[in-house]
Amino acid sequence: MNYEFDWSLLLEEPNWSWVIEGIANTIQLSLVAWGCALVLGVLIGAIRMSKSRTLRFIGTTYVEIFRNIPLLVQLFLWFFVFPLLLPDDLMRAWNRLDGVPFLTALIGLSLFTAARIAEQIRSGISSIPKGQFLAAYSTGLTEVQTFRHVIIPYAFRVMIPAIASEFLTIFKNSALTLTIGVAEVTGAAKTIEAYTFRGIEAYSAASLTYMLTTASVVIFMGWLEHALRIPGLIGKR
Amino acid sequence: MTLPLVQINNLSLRYGNFVALDDISIDFMPGTCVVICGPSGSGKSSLLRCVNRLEDFGTGDVIFDGQSLKSAHNISKIRSNIGMVFQHFELYPHLSVMNNITLAPRYVNGINRDEAEAKAHKLLERVGILDQANKYPDELSGGQQQRAAIARALALEPKLMLFDEPTSALDPEMISEVLQVMRDLARNGMTMLVVTHEMGFARDVADEVVFMDKGKVIERNASGNFFDNPQSDRAKEFIDRVLQKI
Numbered sequence: 386m387n388y389e390f391d392w393s394l395l396l397e398e399p400n401w402s403w404v405i406e407g408i409a410n411t412i413q414l415s416l417v418a419w420g421c422a423l424v425l426g427v428l429i430g431a432i433r434m435s436k437s438r439t440l441r442f443i444g445t446t447y448v449e450i451f452r453n454i455p456l457l458v459q460l461f462l463w464f465f466v467f468p469l470l471l472p473d474d475l476m477r478a479w480n481r482l483d484g485v486p487f488l489t490a491l492i493g494l495s496l497f498t499a500a501r502i503a504e505q506i507r508s509g510i511s512s513i514p515k516g517q518f519l520a521a522y523s524t525g526l527t528e529v530q531t532f533r534h535v536i537i538p539y540a541f542r543v544m545i546p547a548i549a550s551e552f553l554t555i556f557k558n559s560a561l562t563l564t565i566g567v568a569e570v571t572g573a574a575k576t577i578e579a580y581t582f583r584g585i586e587a588y589s590a591a592s593l594t595y596m597l598t599t600a601s602v603v604i605f606m607g608w609l610e611h612a613l614r615i616p617g618l619i620g621k622r
Numbered sequence: 623m624t625l626p627l628v629q630i631n632n633l634s635l636r637y638g639n640f641v642a643l644d645d646i647s648i649d650f651m652p653g654t655c656v657v658i659c660g661p662s663g664s665g666k667s668s669l670l671r672c673v674n675r676l677e678d679f680g681t682g683d684v685i686f687d688g689q690s691l692k693s694a695h696n697i698s699k700i701r702s703n704i705g706m707v708f709q710h711f712e713l714y715p716h717l718s719v720m721n722n723i724t725l726a727p728r729y730v731n732g733i734n735r736d737e738a739e740a741k742a743h744k745l746l747e748r749v750g751i752l753d754q755a756n757k758y759p760d761e762l763s764g765g766q767q768q769r770a771a772i773a774r775a776l777a778l779e780p781k782l783m784l785f786d787e788p789t790s791a792l793d794p795e796m797i798s799e800v801l802q803v804m805r806d807l808a809r810n811g812m813t814m815l816v817v818t819h820e821m822g823f824a825r826d827v828a829d830e831v832v833f834m835d836k837g838k839v840i841e842r843n844a845s846g847n848f849f850d851n852p853q854s855d856r857a858k859e860f861i862d863r864v865l866q867k868i
C-alpha cells in the first residue's frame with residue numbers, strides 16, 4: 386500500500402473543530418439518552434412487574450415494539466414521519482427548533498434503549514427472592530415504596546454490569562444518528578473525508594475516540610460496581 | 623370482655639385448583655403466644671400470610687383489631703401493625719442493619735431519621751446486636767440476622783408478631799439466641815403466632831398450640847395438654863414423630 390498518512394490535517398481548521406464538535410455531540414447524546422433511557426426503562430420495567438394487568442400489557446407492548454424495530458428504522462420514523470403526525474402548529478414549532486436532528490436522535494435512542502433496559506430490569510427483578518417483597522409489604526410499605534426503596538436499589542446493584550454495557554451500546558448506536566444529520570463523531574469523520582479525501586485518518590480518529598471512551602466507561606463501571614457492591618452478592622470486602 | 627385481636631372466619635385459600643386452606647375459623651386473643659404446627663404442606667405459612675393479607679384469600683375474612691382485611695382499603699397501614707419474621711430472614715441486603723430497621727418507620731410512619739435511629743438503637747440493644755448496627759446483613763451470622771429481622775419487625779410497634787419457622791434455617795448453636803428474644807417478647811405480653819418445629823418453645827413459652835393438617839385446623843389445645851394429652855390421632859402421630867427426631 387502506498388498511502389502517505391497526514392495526521393496533522395486533523396489538527397487543521399476546520400477539521401479540528403469538526404472533530405471536537407463530533408466528540409462533544411457523541412458524548413452529550415449518549416449520556417443524555419442513557420439517562421433518559423435509564424429512568425424510562427426503570428419505570429417500564431416496574432410497570433411490567435405490576436399487579437395491574439393493564440399496566441403490564443402497556444409495558445410489554447412498549448418493550449416488544451421498541452426492541453424489535455431496528456434502530457435505524459426508528460430514527461427514520463422519528464425524523465421523517467413523526468413530525469407529519471403532529472398538528473400543524475406543533476409541526477411548525479418543531480421544525481423551527483434548533484437542533485432537530487439532535488433532539489430526534491435523543492428521542493429515538495432513549496426510547497429504543499429504554500426498552501432494552503426495561504427488559505433487563507425485568508430479568509433482574511425476577512431474580513430477586515419473593516421474600517424481599519413479602520418482607521417489605523409486611524412492614525407496611527406500599528407497592529411503589531417497595532420498588533423505590535427495596536427492589537429497584539437491589540436489582541440495580543445486581544444489574545450494574547448489564548446497565549454499563551447498555552451505555553456502551555448506546556454510545557456505539559449513536560453513530561447511526563449521522564443518517565439523520567447529527568454531527569457526531571462518525572458524522573464528523575465523514576465530513577472531513579468529504580472535504581479532504583483523507584478517510585483513513587478521519588475514521589482512525591473516530592475509532593480511537595470510541596475506544597478511549599469505551600475504556601474509560603469500563604473502568605468507571607468497574608469502580609462503581611465495587612463501590613455499590615452488596616456484600617455477599619458481588620464480591621466481598 | 624376482651625375481643626380477639628385476630629379473628630379468622632371461614633377462610634379458604636386456593637393456589638389454582640389446589641386447596642391450601644380449607645374453611646378455617648379460629649381466633650386469637652391479645653397477649654397470647656400461639657404455636658402453629660403440622661406436617662409440611664399443611665398450610666401453616668399460607669395461614670400466616672393471610673393474617674396480614676400477603677395472600678389474596680378467596681372466601682372468608684380475617685378481622686384484625688376490629689378491621690376486616692378483605693374490605694380494607696388501607697392494607698399497608700394495617701400491615702404496619704403486624705410484624706412478620708421469615709425463615710430466611712429476608713433482610714434487605716443492600717442496606718445496613720440500621721437502615722433495614724429504620725426504612726419502614728421513616729417511610730410508612732413518617733418518623734424523621736434521628737428519631738427512627740434512636741428507636742432502632744433501643745431495639746438492637748434489646749435483641750443484643752447493637753454492635754452490628756452498621757454492618758450489612760451478609761456480614762452477620764444467621765442468628766444475628768434473624769435478631770436484626772425481629773428488630774425490623776418490631777420497629778413499627780406492632781400489636782401482633784408473626785413468625786414463620788424463624789429458627790429452621792439456623793445452625794443449632796444459634797437457635798437458642800433467637801428463641802431467647804422471642805421468649806422475652808412473649809413474656810412482655812406481645813401477641814404472637816409462631817410456626818415452628820421447636821417443641822421445647824411450644825411447651826415452655828406458648829400458651830396454646832394449634833395443629834394443622836391438609837389445610838384444616840385439626841386441634842387447638844393449651845400447650846401443656848397438647849403434648850401430654852393430644853385429642854386427635856393425627857396430632858399424636860405428629861408429636862411422636864417430631865419428638866423422636868430430637
Ligand SMILES: Nc1ncnc2c1ncn2[C@@H]1O[C@H](COP(=O)(O)OP(=O)(O)OP(=O)(O)O)[C@@H](O)[C@H]1O
Nearest residue numbers: 637638640642660661662663664665666667668669
Ligand atoms: N405460591 C404457591 N403456588 C402454588 N402452591 C403453593 C404456593 N404456596 C404454597 N403452595 C402449596 O400450598 C400448600 C401449603 O403450603 P404452605 O407453605 O402454607 O405449607 P406449610 O405448612 O407452611 O409447609 P412447610 O412446613 O413445608 O413450610 C403446599 O402444598 C404448597 O405446595
Ligand SMILES: [Mg+2]
Nearest residue numbers: 666667668786
Ligand atoms: Mg411453611
